[in-house]
Amino acid sequence: MQTRIQTLVTALMAFAAGINGHIIMKSPAPFGSVGSTKSITSSPLTSANFPCQVGSDPAKFYSKDGLDNKMVIGQPQKISFEGSAVHGGGSCQLALTKDPQPSASTSWQVILSIEGGCPSKSGTGTDEYDFTIPDSIAPGDYVFAWTWISKLSGTQEYYMNCAPVTITGGSGKREVSQNETMELFGRDDATLPELMVANLADINDCKSELSTDPEFPQPGPNVIKPGSNNKFAPISGSNCVPKGAKAVPSAAPAQTSTSVASDTNLPSTFVTLTIDTSTLPAVTLTTSSAAVTTSSSAVQTTSATASPSPSHASSAPAGPSGSPIPGSGVQGLTGPCKTEGMFNCIGGTSYQQCASGSWSVMMNMPPTTKCQEGQTMTLWGRGLKPQKDSLMGRRRGY
Template sequence: MHFQSCLMSVLAAGSAMAHMYLKDPISLENKDNPNTLPAHIDYTPTAPITQAQYPCKGYTSLLGTSEAASVKTYAPGQQASLSIGGTASHNGGSCQLSLSYDKGKTFTVIKSWIGNCPTASGGTFDFTIPSDAPEADEVVFAWTWVNKSGNREYYMSCAVVSIKGTSKREVSDIPKRATVAFAGRPQVFQANLGGEYCTKEGVDTVFPNPGPDVENTSTTPGPPTLCATGADAPVGDAGSSGSGSGSGSSSGSGSASGSSSAAQEPEPSTTASAAGTTASLGGVFLTTNLGGTPTTLATATSVAAVPTTPVAVPTSSAAAGGSATASASAPANSGAVQGQQTGPCTQEGAWSCIDGANFQRCASGQWSAVIAMAAGTKCTVGVSDNLQMGRRRDRVNRRSAGAWGW
């Protein structure tokens, strides 16, 4: 009997170490986290989470205590890396990195990896903190993973970090390509938790809304499925459970509305060119060659990638002690629009503004689905290499180098 008890203990310990976890920055309640109290050590940091444990295995309840003190500081625009620990990668899969400023109510994706994440040894993965990421002292840094092989599971490791200061790089060097505003990035993908999305065995999950910063090294990509029907989830699908739960207020003190009355006529704001990545108010089209077949990973606009419930994100004024918030929401247009383009196209990268309120793009030889402009913006009707867009507030111009100037 004693032998059986010991054997069960060994097997349980082996199982607990059979997956992966966020090693750097070190996750909450990990034994190597200097802020963890000995009585609260999580001895199964590599285990997948359950629906009841979302988010962060329930450890967001520690925020505001000494056990959730920041373990690392990043600067907006900083290039950095994270590392994964553990012993069983389940042949990799797909991962995301996201940030939460509202104590885990919402998580904004800043990087997606499709395929080979994690590696057999865990691995180190590069990412960039968005240059407009709000500054705060208590930011939840979340690494999520849907494994390629084995049981259909969902993994989530979270650390608490600070985002403040200025990157060592010159501001003029951040970035060298078009970016998407932080508030316009998608919410973290969730799957296999009893919600809307499930994942397939043996494929690297292609996130419906991966965000603008994607690293794809997969040779066996595949979409998630809609759990209720088993059908493939459509590209650009914002979903419900897959887009986070609800919307929370910022962690800054006080509250204020960031909205203002709209002018009657929008000002010219952004030009998205066929030669480069799409603009922040236009669309994020991530076209890549997956297994020899050109595939468009995302055809939703950067603002459309936000869930239909507005997500509050603290602005720089909130980080400085103020309380302003910003929100954005604009669903993609799922219906037919008179005058829309259909079928194959030959002018790769060209834009088609249909009626001022909807647009498409020629990507991988096909016209994309019709996508609605963000609320308060419109485009100039016609097909051209440049999509002329206007908004009601703030002038934005795209520089030739690809950076944004306000």
């Protein structure tokens, strides 16, 4: 009788572990894990609470009260977990978004893909994993995501926890002050892929194969395979990304860039970003330029690849066409907009902004500058790195 009771207790404990003992992210501390908003569970996601296990009140769920996660670009970071049912491991992704309240159609940038051996390298207990924030990510406030497709769960599942993080520049990055001369370009790193989503029927038709370690369709440039007993299999389906987002294509069109020899006397074109703090988030862009006269040997033209950034189609609803720039034929969006401060760039040369709940008129970009195609949260400027012998250095007195 005692043996039977022990067997029954063991079975019940195993069953309870299967129900409540799944894995949740421990560090960075996720939304819903502290304070009055504590609501996080270790259950797999459904289409209803994707992403992040968001509840019926996103503003309450995405509260940052009691959470203080800080990361420095380029410095080692760690992700850790708690729980017992690792389901033999599986595959995970780490990603970032600027959206402070991610929804089912939010676009993400994957900074690390872990194919096999996550969240357990051996398949028997949780492990910690090292990662870094890429240099291409701009300092600021982000939402960090961990996703997991388990290996031996018995059914196709998708797990996800999210955490607010504040990312700061490393020792090589210089803070940029208001009214400082800037180099203008889109904030998204086109080499970082969109988040892979599967096993959620209302999001897409993608499925993982049972009892395997999924291989991501587009893992990105940062991939590790730490598992000791991997059994890889591809994800089936198409457009395995958040609802309304677009996968970053594997092939990218070439664009031309120009590099100038440092011993020439070429004048530069600068873009000045002036922020009026009384009317944020509106920005005013001004430019100054000078004619360039030089021999052809001083300028070299090279080709580089770039791919379009993930779509932010859901962040600002499309409205009827309108607001043409006189004489250009370029038409933007009109009517109400959802995300305050969102930019809409057309052709890289014209843009408008969501301000006070409505789309502004279309405006031309300054000569020789381009904005990020599509809708992004900001026309982001990064300070030019001072160089002792560069033209910028001589001109600004570095």
